[in-house]
Amino acid sequence: MTDSRQRVYLVTGGAGFIGSNFIHYMFNKYDDEIFLINLDKLTYAGNLKNLSDIEKRDNYRFVRADICDREAVSKIFKEYDVDRVVHFAAESHVDRSIKDPEVFVRTNVLGTATLINCVKEAWQKEDGSFLEDHRFLHVSTDEVYGSLDEPKEGQEPDYFYETTPYDPHSPYSASKASSDFIVKAYVDTYSFPANITNCSNNYGAYQFPEKLIPLVIHNALSGKSLPVYGDGKNVRDWLYVMDHAKGIDMVLEKGKPGETYNIGGHNERQNIQIIKTILDTLLELLPEDDDRRGNVSYDLITYVTDRLGHDRRYAIAPDKIKSEIGWEPDTCFEDGIKLTVKWYLENEEWVKDVTSGDYQKYYEEMYEN
Ligand code: NAD
Ligand code: TYD
Numbered sequence: 377m378t379d380s381r382q383r384v385y386l387v388t389g390g391a392g393f394i395g396s397n398f399i400h401y402m403f404n405k406y407d408d409e410i411f412l413i414n415l416d417k418l419t420y421a422g423n424l425k426n427l428s429d430i431e432k433r434d435n436y437r438f439v440r441a442d443i444c445d446r447e448a449v450s451k452i453f454k455e456y457d458v459d460r461v462v463h464f465a466a467e468s469h470v471d472r473s474i475k476d477p478e479v480f481v482r483t484n485v486l487g488t489a490t491l492i493n494c495v496k497e498a499w500q501k502e503d504g505s506f507l508e509d510h511r512f513l514h515v516s517t518d519e520v521y522g523s524l525d526e527p528k529e530g531q532e533p534d535y536f537y538e539t540t541p542y543d544p545h546s547p548y549s550a551s552k553a554s555s556d557f558i559v560k561a562y563v564d565t566y567s568f569p570a571n572i573t574n575c576s577n578n579y580g581a582y583q584f585p586e587k588l589i590p591l592v593i594h595n596a597l598s599g600k601s602l603p604v605y606g607d608g609k610n611v612r613d614w615l616y617v618m619d620h621a622k623g624i625d626m627v628l629e630k631g632k633p634g635e636t637y638n639i640g641g642h643n644e645r646q647n648i649q650i651i652k653t654i655l656d657t658l659l660e661l662l663p664e665d666d667d668r669r670g671n672v673s674y675d676l677i678t679y680v681t682d683r684l685g686h687d688r689r690y691a692i693a694p695d696k697i698k699s700e701i702g703w704e705p706d707t708c709f710e711d712g713i714k715l716t717v718k719w720y721l722e723n724e725e726w727v728k729d730v731t732s733g734d735y736q737k738y739y740e741e742m743y744e745n
Pocket of ligand 1: 418578
């Protein structure tokens with residue numbers, strides 16, 4: 377059971393990439409001062425191996441459940457006095473959303489609506505106000521703002537600000553935008569104590585190798601082609617996942633209720649630059665006698681048909697979170713990419729597991745009841 381001095385967190389989607397890094401960050405920082413419940417459905421993207429060093433802690437619980445399951449979510453609030461909800465659970469891959477949009481609407485929109493309503497029921501007092509010092513943080517994306525043009529010669533580049541109108545293009549970003557509007561509606565209608573964070577593309581350990589950076593590392597090591605969509609000049613603004621985790625913690629503690637904060641560190645790179653940097657970093661870090669070295673080559677770069685509706689450029693203006701909360705990233709891209717490539721080199725088993733689907737079969741059996 378929880379200790380009355382411990383602050384209680386409910387994290388949704390904590391077995392995924394950012395969620396599991398956030399859980400590591402929180403236990404590193406707060407150790408026994410917190411009690412943390414991780415609610416995750418364990419889709420293909422959720423992997424409890426990300427948390428194997430955490431699961432034996434007395435102040436950690438895992439609950440396998442779907443955020444669309446009202447009963448399962450409410451049960452947690454009956455068992456625990458939850459102070460903070462950090463909502464990561466989502467379908468998160470743009471390419472999958474183009475193939476199969478419906479599951480994105482179900483989890484990201486209906487799931488967020490179900491979750492936030494359960495939280496409202498648990499935290500709202502009879503007079504309509506909410507329990508003191510309780511906070512819901514909805515983790516969203518800069519993709520809700522749409523796409524920016526490349527800066528023209530002599531012109532100042534555009535950035536996404538918290539005030540930039542929403543203009544999502546992919547089924548993924550449309551579903552995230554909808555979920556943001558549900559959270560905003562709870563803030564405006566009930567004065568529900570929520571924050572929204574919209575961050576740029578994350579990278580780091582434990583990212584499923586369907587996203588650009590881990591896919592390139594994995595394919596290059598096995599000598600497979602590196603698919604570059606379109607001309608390779610689309611720009612993403614990269615954020616080291618532990619800097620993101622720090623930002624979420626700071627918004628929970630210092631953010632003004634109801635406010636949105638953009639999280640990004642001005643790390644804009646063209647996709648083709650990212651791919652070349654990864655190849656260079658692999659060659660720098662792989663020992664001379666490592667068999668995988670021979671596979672790594674610029675010749676693997678293969679231009680393929682562009683993604684449908686491919687957003688050209690994302691770039692965050694992080695001025696508000698810096699001035700109001702004091703957040704700044706600690707990790708520059710050059711260091712972050714080295715740490716990331718090193719992690720994938722040292723954790724080949726993890727990559728094998730998630731790509732083979734073995735871990736999924738295992739957890740189906742583990743949690744069949
Ligand atoms: P991920 O796909 O790695 O993990 C998602 C997690 O949610 C998985 O553990 C999965 O099992 C769980 N999940 C999925 N559907 C669920 C459901 N119905 N009920 C309960 N759990 C469910 O995603 P991620 O990259 O860690 O992203 C986390 C959050 O951050 C998402 O909300 C995403 O939109 C947002 N985000 C991600 C990025 C990025 O670069 N990865 C950037 C901006 C915002
Ligand atoms: P991705 O990691 O899927 O993130 P998002 O679409 O949410 O930004 O893709 C990052 C960028 O890399 C995006 O512009 C699409 C591009 N991309 C490729 O060129 N090849 C690939 O194989 C993948 C997965 C992405």
